[in-house]
Amino acid sequence: MRLRIYVGLLATFVLVAGLCLPAVQAAPRTPANSRSYYEERGEVVWEVPSDEKIIALTFDDGPDEKDTPAILDLLKQYEARATFFVVGKRVEEFPELVKREVDEGHEIANHTYSHTYFRKKMPDTRIEEQLMKAEHVIENATGKKTKLFRPPGGYYSENVVRAAKKSGYLVVMWSWHQDTEDWDTPGVGKIVNKVLNNARNGDIVLFHDHVEGRTQTIEALKQILPELKARGYRFVTVSELLTFRKSTTVEK
Numbered sequence: 001m002r003l004r005i006y007v008g009l010l011a012t013f014v015l016v017a018g019l020c021l022p023a024v025q026a027a028p029r030t031p032a033n034s035r036s037y038y039e040e041r042g043e044v045v046w047e048v049p050s051d052e053k054i055i056a057l058t059f060d061d062g063p064d065e066k067d068t069p070a071i072l073d074l075l076k077q078y079e080a081r082a083t084f085f086v087v088g089k090r091v092e093e094f095p096e097l098v099k100r101e102v103d104e105g106h107e108i109a110n111h112t113y114s115h116t117y118f119r120k121k122m123p124d125t126r127i128e129e130q131l132m133k134a135e136h137v138i139e140n141a142t143g144k145k146t147k148l149f150r151p152p153g154g155y156y157s158e159n160v161v162r163a164a165k166k167s168g169y170l171v172v173m174w175s176w177h178q179d180t181e182d183w184d185t186p187g188v189g190k191i192v193n194k195v196l197n198n199a200r201n202g203d204i205v206l207f208h209d210h211v212e213g214r215t216q217t218i219e220a221l222k223q224i225l226p227e228l229k230a231r232g233y234r235f236v237t238v239s240e241l242l243t244f245r246k247s248t249t250v251e252k
Contacts (some may be wrong), residue, residue: 027247033158039098039173043161047175048183050202050244053232057082057205058174060111060150061088063097064210067207070218071209072104078225080235081105085150085187088113088134090210102142109148110169112133135167139163146240148172172238174206176241182217183208191220204238 038044057075062084063069075082086099086108091098098108113133131149138146149169151160156171164171177198180191195205207217228235 012152014205015151030160034040038161042162043165044156044171044173045242045245046173047097047178047204048202048240048245049200053119053201054198054236054241054244055101055201055203055205055228055233056236056238057207058085058150058172058238059083059110059207059209060085060152061090061115061211062086062209063101065094065097066214067211067215067218068094068209069100071221072100072106073219074094074218074225075106075235078229078235080225080229081107081237081240083107083109083148083172083200084209085109085111085148085239086134086138087111087115087210088137091134091137091141096136097251098141102144107148107239108138108144108146109172109238110138110152111138111150112152115152117153118134118151118157118160119153121157121159124159124163124166126218127160128167131164131167131169138185143219149182159244170242172204175200175203178203178205180217180220182220183211183214185211185214185216188216188223189215192223195220195224199228199231199233202241202244204241 035046039046057080059071059082063086084106087099101108110131111134112130114130116130118127135146147169149164150172154173159170178195180194182191208215209217
């Protein structure tokens with residue numbers, strides 16, 4: 001009888017003690033598809049924080065028959081190298097411009113063949129087809145393979161990242177504070193202020209070298225390039241910027 005009472009009291013004590021103790025919580029997991037999730041896995045890059053005064057200028061949607069040569073002239077004037085995320089169909093139209101970009105030390109990257117928006121979930125094979133078709137055109141024009149990819153409109157998802165990785169590409173976005181929105185012609189002053197007021201080491205800046213004849217990018221660059229150079233910034237390609245990235249182990 002006494003043994004039963006003792007066991008009962010002990011069980012009650014354990015139960016009460018358990019209720020009083022703080023619950024042990026599992027370490028929070030990074031939500032899938034968040035920026036941190038992909039950065040931790042080393043599969044998507046937005047910027048590369050660095051102690052070095054380096055900055056990567058990127059141009060989407062080209063080449064453009066009129067604006068790309070003007071941008072190349074400015075980059076050459078200020079000894080700036082950049083990365084051009086080109087559209088395959090436009091490379092077919094102006095292969096000589098992409099060849100010039102390479103000859104002048106710039107980097108060519110993949111922006112799909114037909115500027116396809118991957119807003120809705122689609123088969124990986126269709127994404128891979130867009131990448132490979134663009135890669136084929138770029139290689140024909142330059143003799144070089146590309147290894148960086150930026151999805152049009154910045155639309156990315158698990159299957160976009162997966163398809164890019166399978167095709168041998170690293171997904172490159174841009175610094176959130178360095179989206180110039182130059183495609184929307186916000187005004188030269190706004191473009192200039194956006195870049196200069198937010199410039200940080202390791203930034204990836206988003207411009208466009210094809211906006212169908214209404215670009216304000218060229219006039220903005222005439223102010224941005226000399227000012228950043230005066231501040232001591234060195235203009236590098238995205239691939240060079242990535243050499244400053246800390247090594248990251250990607251989950252298999």
